[in-house]
Amino acid sequence: MLAAALPLTLALAGFVGLTGTGTAQGAVPPAPGWTLQWSDDFDGADRALPSSANWQTDTGHGYPGGPGNWGTGEIQNYTASPDNLSLDGNGNLRITPLRDGAGNWTSGRIETRRSDFKAPAGGTLRIESRIQMPNVTGAAASGYWPAFWALGSPYRGNYWNWPGIGEFDIMENVNGLNSVWGVLHCGVNPGGPCNETTGIGASRACPGASCQSAFHTYRFEWDRSLTPNELRWYVDDQLFHTVRQNQMDAASWSNMTDHAGYFILLNVAIGGAFPDALGGPTPTAATVPGRPMLVDYVAVWTRGGGSNPTDPPPTGSSTLYARPGAGLGDSTGSAASVTLASAGGANYDGTPNNPQVFTSSGITRTYNGGSTQFDLFVDAGTNIGNGPQVRVSYDRTGDGVWDRTETYQYFATDPLPGYEHYTQAKGLKSSTGSHGNLVNGKVRIEVWNAIGGGAGTLGVGNQSVVRIPFN
Incomplete structure (x- = not known):
């Protein structure tokens, strides 16, 4: 079979055993056992x-x-x-x-x-x-x-x-x-x-x-x-x-x-x-x-199986979703959003200003030598020049001391409505401390607008996700 001659062809297959004649069948059909x-x-x-x-x-x-x-x-x-x-x-x-x-x-x-x-x-x-x-x-x-x-x-x-x-x-x-x-x-x-x-x-x-x-x-x-x-x-x-x-x-x-x-x-x-x-x-x-x-x-x-698609993958990178109400954990299964406050024209590059904060605690995991990954759904609407930014912090023992803090370069949003993906590919701006095993530890993410004159939106629930390097 011949497919695309350049990166990206096309994807997946499905079934329910219905062939129909061009009319809609309404709701998704049941799939017993699934x-x-x-x-x-x-x-x-x-x-x-x-x-x-x-x-x-x-x-x-x-x-x-x-x-x-x-x-x-x-x-x-x-x-x-x-x-x-x-x-x-x-x-x-x-x-x-x-x-x-x-x-x-x-x-x-x-x-x-x-x-x-x-x-x-x-x-x-x-x-x-x-x-x-x-x-x-x-x-x-x-x-x-x-x-x-x-x-x-x-x-x-x-x-x-x-x-x-x-x-x-x-x-x-x-x-x-x-x-x-x-x-x-x-x-x-x-x-x-x-x-x-x-x-x-x-x-x-x-x-x-x-x-x-x-x-x-x-x-x-x-x-x-x-x-x-x-x-x-x-x-x-x-x-x-x-x-x-x-x-x-x-x-x-x-x-x-x-x-x-x-x-x-x-x-x-x-x-x-x-x-x-x-x-x-x-x-x-x-x-x-x-x-x-x-x-x-x-x-x-x-x-x-013993887990669902939002559980940690076999490599041990734990997957945590930003949840409504400032939690950080499993996907809620539905989409929601929170507001990222305007930077008011000031420059908060690297310094959280009125951030949205999401925290998970009581985590006991082994550091696997990897690095933090994230995929945040951000939208500035029609605002021009916004720059949402994220800081990820790790408290290894839950004692209130953030042993490892990572601040990533801000993401320049476009002035078109609709979510964009802010990922670790923007690069690490600064970090302090070092990773180690989590024993009843905590993870916190803070998201704010580093620059710009308008408010933005962060998708939560089943949308924005952080993957921490722990088994």
């Missing part, structure tokens, strides 16, 4: 945008500082316009590629705010969606590239660590062919254990009705209950692709799986390496715009 961790059934008014608590919208031709054309050679401009991205009023998300009179293409792409979807230790993760691909075939479909997929969380804020952090292409399709591709990307590019940039993939025709003419359910499973671990792809409950842990070296598998988890994406690209490889330069003059991909729901379940 525990629902997260879902969106896209209920809402026609032309409403998808939930901003669940999704963030990608715009333009690439991530800031990342590879051009999203790393795949696709040509469309992603927008937040309801013409390209909206609910349809019938329980579906609608992503519609359009072409203007000058021949320029636009479309839509969203990704989950959560980036911690992971198989529990000894258990299984299941990600699925019920989707009707754009209902267009033949020459009119040249260049269409719909996808449902997932990327490893370390990609956020870096954009150059693909494919080592992992990519699960659950459903991708090109040029209106009656086929679903499931692909794993990993290791190094080019070559490596996943044969990049192609990836390890398989494809098959959709069961019964074609992929384009009806809804089908695409499911991906990451199974850690088996030895070796398995990754599996399904369409309408029919298994069509499996990758096992022993198909690659231990380091590549670990780099792909031993991080906080994955975030999920939905998009319809136009043109790029994959459709070009199967149909020549795309799109063409015959390509017809305006044929949407419809998504009935996206859901994430787990089964078995």
Whole structure:
């Protein structure tokens, strides 16, 4: 199977055994034996945008500082316009590629705010969606590239660590062919254990009705209950692709799986390496715009195991969420926000000023030699020049003395509404003290606006997360 010729193809697969004929099925269906961790059934008014608590919208031709054309050679401009991205009023998300009179293409792409979807230790993760691909075939479909997929969380804020952090292409399709591709990307590019940039993939025709003419359910499973671990792809409950842990070296598998988890994406690209490889330069003059991909729901379940996707990963890096009410612990499972006070035009770089403070105590863990990581959801609204900043402090024995304090460079927000990701990639500004084992210890994070003249917002609940280097 051929995928993108540059970093980033497409992701994950789902199932519920329903094939439908183009109408929405309402709520997420039950999955006996599984525990629902997260879902969106896209209920809402026609032309409403998808939930901003669940999704963030990608715009333009690439991530800031990342590879051009999203790393795949696709040509469309992603927008937040309801013409390209909206609910349809019938329980579906609608992503519609359009072409203007000058021949320029636009479309839509969203990704989950959560980036911690992971198989529990000894258990299984299941990600699925019920989707009707754009209902267009033949020459009119040249260049269409719909996808449902997932990327490893370390990609956020870096954009150059693909494919080592992992990519699960659950459903991708090109040029209106009656086929679903499931692909794993990993290791190094080019070559490596996943044969990049192609990836390890398989494809098959959709069961019964074609992929384009009806809804089908695409499911991906990451199974850690088996030895070796398995990754599996399904369409309408029919298994069509499996990758096992022993198909690659231990380091590549670990780099792909031993991080906080994955975030999920939905998009319809136009043109790029994959459709070009199967149909020549795309799109063409015959390509017809305006044929949407419809998504009935996206859901994430787990089964078995001794922990859930928000528990510490096997490497021992404890995952702590900023919670409403100043706590720091497990995800609440729902999104909320708190206000970051304005810096009032002053400069508080490195010095907390009216910070939001989150604390966790009674922690007994062994230092693993690593470093602090974080992913804070920050938004300055339409304010210009804000700079949220974070300080992370460790009290190793709970005696009130902060034995290790780390202050990170502030993050310059943009003046566009919508959360951005402030991560440790901004760099450490200063630190004091040293790490050591926690014995009934405490962890504290403080977030404030270091510069700027307006207030901001910090996402909490199931959003902003700090990963501390302790087993």
